[in-house]
Amino acid sequence: MRFLIAILLLAALPAAATAETAYVTDILRLGLHKAEDTSDRAFQTLQSGQEMEILARGRNYAQIRLPDGTLGFVKVAYLVAEKPAKLIVAQTQAANAELERKLADLNAAFSQPAATIAALEEEGSERQIQLDDALHLIGELQENNDDLRRQQSRYKYSLPVSWVGGALVVCLLAGFLGGLWWTDQRSRKRHGGIRIY
Numbered sequence: 001m002r003f004l005i006a007i008l009l010l011a012a013l014p015a016a017a018t019a020e021t022a023y024v025t026d027i028l029r030l031g032l033h034k035a036e037d038t039s040d041r042a043f044q045t046l047q048s049g050q051e052m053e054i055l056a057r058g059r060n061y062a063q064i065r066l067p068d069g070t071l072g073f074v075k076v077a078y079l080v081a082e083k084p085a086k087l088i089v090a091q092t093q094a095a096n097a098e099l100e101r102k103l104a105d106l107n108a109a110f111s112q113p114a115a116t117i118a119a120l121e122e123e124g125s126e127r128q129i130q131l132d133d134a135l136h137l138i139g140e141l142q143e144n145n146d147d148l149r150r151q152q153s154r155y156k157y158s159l160p161v162s163w164v165g166g167a168l169v170v171c172l173l174a175g176f177l178g179g180l181w182w183t184d185q186r187s188r189k190r191h192g193g194i195r196i197y
Contacts, residue, residue, distance in 0.1 A: 028084075032072035036061060044070065049087035054079070 030050075031042025038061060046052075046066075055071075056063040062076045083091075187196060 028078065030074055030078050032064075032066075032070070032074060034072060036063070036073050038073055038075060044072065046074070049084050049090070 028048040030046045030048075031038065032044040032046055033040050033042050036058075050066070052064040052066050052074075054062050054064055057076060060076055061073050062079060063071070063073055065071050184195065188194065
């Protein structure tokens with residue numbers, strides 16, 4: 001059995017290699033006649049996908065009315081209840097073209113807001129960097145402030161060296177001048193008001 005299938009497959013290979021792909025055409029032209037049996041010459045040709053209203057249906061022929069009001073007879077064998085593929089494809093292509101147009105309109109409408117959003121995002125990232133730098137600087141300043149507060153609490157009851165040095169110089173000068181004055185007064189008292197130096 002397997003041997004037979006293998007032989008058939010090998011035999012079919014050359015035929016498959018030379019086969020050409022083809023499709024049945026969807027285009028149909030149907031004649032619209034005045035005679036009920038369509039034996040006369042068609043006065044109008046209907047294309048595949050033409051919509052019509054069936055007024056009366058016989059075994060082989062039907063009386064129809066077109067949307068423009070034209071009356072006539074056609075062969076029943078070529079009428080179908082569903083829309084033919086040609087009409088469905090045309091409607092689908094029209095709907096697709098409309099959707100593509102709407103998509104292009106939406107893309108155009110959103111291109112400006114998208115550019116604005118991108119600019120705002122870039123500005124936001126720059127602001128975030130500035131904020132991070134400011135927070136870092138605030139942290140450093142808080143550390144410095146804490147150090148200064150610790151130093152202030154450590155030297156809470158002490159005076160600055162410049163003040164102490166200045167007060168010491170003033171005291172020494174005042175003491176020296178006071179000593180000179182006191183010595184001068186004692187010397188004058190002892191010598192009857194005369195300076196001896």
